Amino acid sequence: MTAPTQADPAQAYAQFLEALAEADEYAAIDVASRLLDARVPAERVLLDLVAPAQAEVGERWARNEWSVAQEHAATHISERVVAAVAAQANPRPTRGRVVVACMDGEWHALPPRLVAEVLRLRGWQVTFLGASVPAAHLVSYLHRHDAHAVALACALPMRLPHAHRMIEACRRSDVPVVVGGRGFGDDGRWARTLGVAWAPDAPTAADLVADERALRRVRPAELPHLADDEYAGLVKRRGELIDSALADLRERVPAVEHYTPAQLDSTISDLGYIVDFLAAALYVDDDSLFTDFVDWLAQILSSRGVPSGAVGLTLGHYHRLLRDFPRAGRFLALGKARVAARRDTVRG
Numbered sequence: 001m002t003a004p005t006q007a008d009p010a011q012a013y014a015q016f017l018e019a020l021a022e023a024d025e026y027a028a029i030d031v032a033s034r035l036l037d038a039r040v041p042a043e044r045v046l047l048d049l050v051a052p053a054q055a056e057v058g059e060r061w062a063r064n065e066w067s068v069a070q071e072h073a074a075t076h077i078s079e080r081v082v083a084a085v086a087a088q089a090n091p092r093p094t095r096g097r098v099v100v101a102c103m104d105g106e107w108h109a110l111p112p113r114l115v116a117e118v119l120r121l122r123g124w125q126v127t128f129l130g131a132s133v134p135a136a137h138l139v140s141y142l143h144r145h146d147a148h149a150v151a152l153a154c155a156l157p158m159r160l161p162h163a164h165r166m167i168e169a170c171r172r173s174d175v176p177v178v179v180g181g182r183g184f185g186d187d188g189r190w191a192r193t194l195g196v197a198w199a200p201d202a203p204t205a206a207d208l209v210a211d212e213r214a215l216r217r218v219r220p221a222e223l224p225h226l227a228d229d230e231y232a233g234l235v236k237r238r239g240e241l242i243d244s245a246l247a248d249l250r251e252r253v254p255a256v257e258h259y260t261p262a263q264l265d266s267t268i269s270d271l272g273y274i275v276d277f278l279a280a281a282l283y284v285d286d287d288s289l290f291t292d293f294v295d296w297l298a299q300i301l302s303s304r305g306v307p308s309g310a311v312g313l314t315l316g317h318y319h320r321l322l323r324d325f326p327r328a329g330r331f332l333a334l335g336k337a338r339v340a341a342r343r344d345t346v347r348g
Contacts, residue, residue: 007035007038007039007040008035008040009035009040009044009045009048009049010048012031012034012035012049013049013052013053015027015031016028016031016032016049016050016053017053017056019031019077020053020057020074020077020078021070021074023070023073023074023077024077025077025080028077028078028080028081029080029081029084031049032045032049032050032081032084032085033084033088035049036085036088036089042085042086042088042089042117042121043118043121043202043203045085046082046085046114046117046118046202047114047118047201047202047203050078050081050082050085050114051111051114053078054074054075054078054110054111057071057074057075057078058071062299062300062303063303064300064303064304075110078110079109079110079113082110082113082114082117085117086117086120089121091120091121091123093120093123093124093125093126094123095122095123095124095125095148096124096125096146096147096148097124097125097126097127097145097146097147097148098116098119098124098125098126098127098147098148098149098150098151098209099126099127099129099138099141099142099145099147099149099150099151099175100112100113100115100116100119100126100127100128100129100150100151100152100153101128101129101130101133101138101150101151101152101153102129102130102131102132102133102152102153102154103132103133103152103153103154103159103162103163103166103183104132104133104134104135104159104162104166105132105159105162106131106132106153106154106155106156106159106183107131107132108131108153108155108156108181109130109131111153111155111180111181112128112151112152112153112180112181113128114202115151115153115180115202115205115206116128116151118202118203118205118206119151119202119205119206119209122206122210124148124206124209127141127145127147129141135162135165135166135169136169138150138166138169138170139169139170139172139173142170142173142175143173147175148175148209148212149175149176149177149178149209149212149215150170150175150176150177150178151177151178151179151180151199151205151209152166152167152170152177152178152179152180153179153180153181153183154179154180154181154182154183154184155181155182155183156182156183157182157183157184157185157190157277157280157281157289157293158183158273158276158277158279158280158293159183159280160183160184160190160194160280160283160284160289161231161279161280161283163179163183163184163194164194164221164283167179167194167196176197176212176215176216177196177197177215178196178197178198178199178205178208178209178215179191179196179197179198179199180198180199180200180201180202180205184198185289188200189286190284190286190289192219192222193221193222193223193284193285193286194221194223194284195218195219195220195221195222196218197214197215197218223283223284223285225282225285225327226283228327230282230325230326230327230328231279231282231283233325234275234278234279234282234322234325234328235279237321238272238275238276238279241271241275241318241321241322242268242271242272242275244317244321245271245274245314245317245318246267246268246271248313248314248317249267249310249313249314252313253310253313270297270301271314273293273297274293274294274297274311274314274315274318275318277289277290277293277294278290278318278328278331278332281331282327282328282331285327287330287331287334290331290332290334290335291331291334291335291338294311294315294335294338294339295338295342297311298311298338298339298342299342309339309343311339312336312339312340312343315332315335315336315339316332316336318332319332319333319336
């Protein structure tokens with residue numbers, strides 16, 4: 001692989017992505033290092049090279065062009081590149097401590113790692129706690145260390161109820177919070193629902209952290225709809241719903257009986273994700289959270305040869321079981337309509 005000749009991350013992007021595709025850690029680090037040697041700011045290398053390449057890695061997995069193993073290998077290499085860039089830049093802290101972490105149950109650690117490094121490059125003393133940090137452990141850490149702010153990441157909207165509890169736990173420790181990630185919506189609308197400052201990208205997060213007044217100047221959470229207890233009731237019935245949906249699929253889709261253990265585990269996971277995304281949609285009272293997930297799931301399954309009609313069967317089954325849950329029933333009906341529209345589009 002030849003070295004990039006331009007001091008521009010955009011020009012080096014193709015070579016970097018090729019290194020990820022070939023699982024060539026040394027070539028990937030070399031691309032980033034040469035940009036730094038050419039005096040490209042480390043922040044640009046992280047945000048204009050590593051971040052878009054990693055987004056493409058995720059898209060290739062979603063399109064079933066890359067296996068899970070390929071995606072994991074590429075992500076690991078990207079993490080190594082971030083570490084190499086951080087080591088070469090090696091800034092010294094001149095400002096207070098910021099704690100960066102993923103929500104409990106959230107394993108997509110690279111995006112918040114990029115935020116952590118951008119904060120570090122801007123002079124903050126950063127503690128990166130990594131993936132899936134339990135709220136109690138985070139609060140314990142905050143009690144032991146004086147933190148200026150906490151930055152929390154969430155990539156999956158189904159984690160929003162956990163995110164809210166984590167945000168409130170930080171606030172009880174009197175530490176302001178900024179959140180980011182697709183889990184809060186592309187426009188941050190669910191962050192506003194939960195009453196927390198939201199940043200669409202690492203530079204905005206860094207600007208917010210530097211403005212404590214803006215961090216604390218947020219409206220309270222708006223969750224009056226939780227009084228109907230649909231969210232709590234659905235969470236309690238999660239296991240029952242999954243078991244019933246699996247039994248229904250076995251009865252109505254004969255091929256399920258011949259699934260391999262791996263296929264069966266994947267199916268059970270998908271049945272659980274449907275319940276979890278439905279619960280999160282109930283929590284923030286936004287049907288688009290659920291219907292967007294249904295669209296995504298149908299697309300993922302179709303790319304892997306699973307008819308989207310299987311999703312429609314499960315949505316219908318859940319709808320029948322949850323007839324006493326009016327909001328959940330409405331969301332499920334909208335999801336079924338999305339699946340039907342997708343099926344009609346494919347046939348057309």
